[in-house]
Amino acid sequence: MKQYFWFIIIFLFPKFLLAQTYTSFERGYGTLYDDEGTAICHSQLYYYLVAGYTKGYSAGLDKDIYLVQFNEFGGANFSAHCGSSDDESATGVVEYANGDIYVIGNATRSSDTTYSRIVLAKFDLNGTVLWWKQIGDTTKRQEANELVILPNGELAICGRTYLNSLYSGLIMICDTAGNTLHQKNFSINYNENFTDLIVTNDNEIATCTATKGVVIRAYCLWIGFQWRFAMAIFKHYISKPK
Numbered sequence: 480m481k482q483y484f485w486f487i488i489i490f491l492f493p494k495f496l497l498a499q500t501y502t503s504f505e506r507g508y509g510t511l512y513d514d515e516g517t518a519i520c521h522s523q524l525y526y527y528l529v530a531g532y533t534k535g536y537s538a539g540l541d542k543d544i545y546l547v548q549f550n551e552f553g554g555a556n557f558s559a560h561c562g563s564s565d566d567e568s569a570t571g572v573v574e575y576a577n578g579d580i581y582v583i584g585n586a587t588r589s590s591d592t593t594y595s596r597i598v599l600a601k602f603d604l605n606g607t608v609l610w611w612k613q614i615g616d617t618t619k620r621q622e623a624n625e626l627v628i629l630p631n632g633e634l635a636i637c638g639r640t641y642l643n644s645l646y647s648g649l650i651m652i653c654d655t656a657g658n659t660l661h662q663k664n665f666s667i668n669y670n671e672n673f674t675d676l677i678v679t680n681d682n683e684i685a686t687c688t689a690t691k692g693v694v695i696r697a698y699c700l701w702i703g704f705q706w707r708f709a710m711a712i713f714k715h716y717i718s719k720p721k
Contacts (some may be wrong), residue, residue, distance in 0.1 A: 504553040510535020514545060516614040518572045518582075525551050530569035530582045533560055544584050544600055544611070557606035563633040567598050571625040573634075575655070578604030583626040583636055586613065597638065599657050609646035612657050616640065621649060625675050630682050633660065637686050640664045646689050648673040 493634045508514075514532040519529050526548050533545035543562030546569070550556055561567070569584040580602040588594045600611035620641035627635050629652070636651040647664035648671035654660055665671060676686040 506553040508547060508555050512539040518569050520572050520574060522574045528572050528580060530572035531566035536560055542568050544582055546582055546602060559602055559606040559608055561600050561608045561611045564584055570623055573626055573628050583623045585622050593620060595620045595622050597621050614653060614657055614659050615651055615662060627676055627678055629678060637676040639672040646670040646672055649691050
């Protein structure tokens with residue numbers, strides 16, 4: 480059965496205005512094959528950018544990264560895709576100050592369960608694919624979960640890397656051309672997976688991990704264009720970055 484690419488906007492109002500939420504609109508959008516939205520952001524022009532995957536450009540055989548821009552009424556302004564014979568699927572989407580759109584995701588293969596690479600794609604404000612590439616350490620199994628724009632304009636990505644038979648939490652920094660500038664792996668001898676990250680008001684990166692429900696905060700500071708990392712964790716001690 481075909482999966483539909485659903486787009487739903489729900490507005491929350493204070494109790495003194497409205498006692499319950501309501502749905503402003505709901506739209507189904509996609510191709511004749513499976514499409515799925517997995518990430519969303521609100522653009523500076525009040526549009527909604529939804530990223531995920533589609534099988535509509537491979538006759539249902541493999542997944543491609545899929546990007547759709549909706550207007551404030553739920554109408555689709557454009558859709559775009561990129562990918563290869565691997566299965567590519569988006570996990571995060573952000574809009575840059577000039578309107579360029581960056582989508583982070585992963586490439587996997589159904590024929591090889593040990594294969595996983597991080598994919599970064601760039602689109603212009605009209606949805607034209609400017610480039611897409613594999614980033615990070617392409618000799619290891621890596622996965623990305625989210626990305627944010629740093630105050631200096633670079634991109635921060637969180638996820639995980641498979642090292643020494645375990646997953647380590649991953650933080651990666653890229654420039655706007657998709658070049659990997661820095662990457663660090665963190666481990667406390669468990670399987671780590673940095674699932675989300677934000678930029679704090681003091682320009683630090685805060686991230687969380689799925690390890691036994693433990694919350695990790697990773698502080699990343701720029702001092703003379705060099706990384707300085709410190710880790711704070713509740714209930715567990717964090718080892719130094721590898």
